[in-house]
Amino acid sequence: MIVAEQKPIRELVEMVKDFQKILVLGCKGCVTVCNVGGAKEVGVLASALRIWGRKTGRDLQVGEHTLERQCDPEYIEELRGIVGEYDAVISIACGVGPQFVSERYPTARVFPGVNTKFMGGAVAHGIWSERCAGCGQCVVHYFGGLCPIARCSKSLMNGPCGGSADGRCEIHKEVECIWDTIVRKMTEQGRLNELIEFKPPKSWTTARDGGPRSMIREELVK
């Protein structure tokens, strides 16, 4: 899933301080699952804004709405007749949401309520970890099912580097050295020799470095 975190409330109120009618817009997709943008968080943020409004003597009207997803136009359509009622929309979906809303409703003022962090998963309740960098050419099978692109600080294809110590990365002791883990796992699987083989430099043309990406599947396009 796409993992996001809420923007600080100070930053949010700074964004919307000149508006009177604000819609908080949630998404039932990834951001619900990572506990940042679902119906509950919509309610919590809306309440926080109302409290702020009262404390600062503003006559705020805060609406709450949660869409099935903010990354499909059909669901964005649901806001027709709603968006016009508000001066501003705070989307607490990932970065896709506010853009889809802005594109569909060109006059609306749309603000992001969360910072989109990474593609990853929950390793435990309340702890998320990056797993995918979206490089466009998946290589995890070479590395015991672990991705050095997303999980190595240097995205090394031939690791570990000299900064690996006690299974930790030199950039921070909290950061796991994925190459240490890869080596251990490959050893366990009796495939260490596969790591001896040199991996040529990766082509980054399929990644963000190749410019903004889009994808067309002809068989699905009418």
Add this chain to the structure above:
Amino acid sequence: MNQEKPRGKVLVLGGGIAGIEAAMGLSEAGYGVYLVERSAALGGMMPSLHRIYPLCSCCKLEPRVAACEQDPNIQVLLNTTVTSITGEAGRFQVMVKQGTEDTALEVGAVLIAAGMETFDPSGVDSYAYGKHANVLTSVEYEQIQKPTGPQSGRVKRPSDGRPPRKIAWLQCVGSRDINLCDAPYCSSVCCMYALKEAVNTKDMDEEVETTIFYMDMRAHGKGFEEYLNRALDRGVRLVRSRVHTIEEDQDTKDLEIVFADEAGELQREQFDMVVLSVGLRPSQEAVDLARRMDLGITEEQYLATLPFSPLCTTIPGIYVCGGVKGPNDIGQSVVEASAAVAEIAATLAPEPFSEAPSAPAPSSPSAGEPAILFAYHLCEGMDQDLGDGMKQYAEGLPGVVGTLRVDGDMVKQISEKIKEYGADRLVFASCTPVIHKNLLEQALRAAGLNPYLAETVDLRALSPEGATVQLQDRVRMAVARAAFLSPPALKDVPVVKHALVVGGGISGMESALALAREGYPVTLVESEEQLGGHGRHLRTTWDGHDGQAYLQDLLSRVKEEERITVMTGTRVKENRGFAGSFVTTLDSGGRETTLTHGVTILATGAQPYKPEEYLYGSSEHVYLWSELSEKLIRDPAAVYEADTTVFIQCVGSRGDAHPHCSNLCCTFAVRTAVDLKAKKPEMNVYILYRDMRTFGEREKLYREARQKGVIFIRYEPDNRPQVEASKKGTVKVTVYEPILRKPVVIEADLVSLQTAIVGTGNREVADLFRVDLDQQGFLVESPEKLKPLDTTIQGVFMAGLAAFPKDSVESIAQARGAAARALEFLAKDSVQVGGLKAEVISEKCAVCCTCVRTCPFQVPFIDGSRGAAFIDPALCQGCGMCVAECPGKAIVMSMCSDDMLKGAPSVLLDTSLA
């Protein structure tokens, strides 16, 4: 085994608390019951009491009386006596007399619960009862203390109507007295009721001086010592002296008490009023009947029971419980009543009068505006204006369609009023309403409503300032919350007909056997490698029956019982679920088993406090009492080599670390001392004590010990005995002798330390089963009160030392009682679950696993077939964590909705948030 049992009804003789409790238990188990009471009303002794210690539960009697009267399987026969019982077990013919009419009743078993009477002190000159106007019995005093009594709760002197400023209680009137009263035994309850009366007196007027003249302060029950300590803190004065004479001033009618103080000096003190703490006698009617039938009677004139079968009389098929088998308090009587049900069930199959009626299926509240009935119950002694004010206020609140003051039969009155007003919700106000929860649910069911459509108002803890406003706030809030209630889903869950007993000591094994002999499979779990627990060092019972022979017999009965699966070396690892359907993971040295069971009995025992004082652990002459007992079983000759034995009482008990009294240590010391003396009369035996608490009939052992020459020396807690190594290789015990008023030195070969019994080992199991423990680590009884065998969680019962220190015979009674409570549950085919349960709205669920991860009880899971999370209402504990955490707001709890949480405070604060 079951097929061989005859079927029959049961006659219960005596309509006091023991008889009522037994009748209800029997009816629940399917028996038709004749409840025979010689007076004009059920209730026995309890209605004449003013409050009950340590926690008052007077209000629990009326609903029980009402339940007996309405139960189609209980025929209450008032003003009725039993004239004869003939026949044999399974086929008794009981002749009863009501007025002039004789009737013959056919029953399969008889339970004598005829209770007790109080001693009449009129014949004893020195108390001058009936002669001096201001000398009252304790029963009379409680009557005038009662707010509903003849003086509306205002205590006045009979001589002049003046409120007394100084009151004395005299203990042991008609107890522990062979000269004047012919009652060698201790009546067991009087110390506590005198303390209660004194504390209640202080509650009414803190300035009244209260003094209790006593011999030994016997606070040997659960919570009693703590009550005693609180009484002392309140300024209740204790004087250790047996009063000989009460003199009356002819003019003022004041009373002068002449007594010897602890220094032996004669003292005279004036009092306005003297209360005689009269002792107990078994019901004369029952004793006469027993004599006619040749039932065994003890030398103290109580009904005799069989060794290790504390509810069985000497005639099979005739059982006994409560005060007629020995001086009992209310709690013990209730325990015995339950135990008697188990005993009867063991030999008689139930024959009902009629099948139990079923409640109508609950209807949903109408869609329109909520219609609320406001009902309230006032304890006696509560300000009547409080009720009127509440009623008036409630009538003006939106949604309230009617009010009701409940007095007596709660279920019937509330259900009728609900129907009369067409109400669909209930708000109920009383002191500690949680204790009435079951009755409220019954009332709603009887009215055809969902049983959870109720909110409560607690009338407790109102501060005197602004009480009216506080009360109005609470009432307004409850009414507002009630309006937000929507009926939770109800689900019938089949009862798993299997029991889990945790703890393989005497209590655990007795419970398991009582359950198994009714045909239910039982898993008996013991953490040690063998069964037996503390039973392994039980030498004898207090009345001298062989403990080890009993234990061997018990072990072989458990072994032979094919329905019992014994798992030794096994601990409980995890428990989930709900009364009727528990799921428990058991860990036998790393190997895990999962067990589903309908009920649980916790009989996890207790541990002796291991002292660091008195040379324990460093001198071979110093024993823990359990070690001495074990030594007397395995190697008695070594013990009898001793020329001098010293017992030290209250080691670690009744102090700061363990404030409670461990109940059985005095009796243990005296029993052992008597046996040592009997075997070796020349042995010097000393017992160093604080109060001798040989309560009830155990008192005769104390007398016997003194007769045999055991020397008792009382010590004060701030001047404890000293134990030092002696040059002779033994130990030297130094103790201050209060009569000689100087220290005495005893050269002892053997010192036995009667240490505190503490519940420190219960924490783990209590947490697993989510039951509460008290500060001493013993299991707490149900908040419903007067349910001494129920823990704070439904379907989990307690027995033995885990509940509180008690001797083996009391443990056996408790174990069988707990089994009877469990049997009531197992007899049901299904339990209805619902109420405070979380429910997933599938359409809103994002299957994010938040609930799965946050539930402390591991209940929710993602159900592939639903495409959503699922929370089993039977397993849900209603904590609400998933409801709060669900990021999609897909989990709701209809008893505690967001609307309610948001809406009710607005009502309280009288604001309306946009």
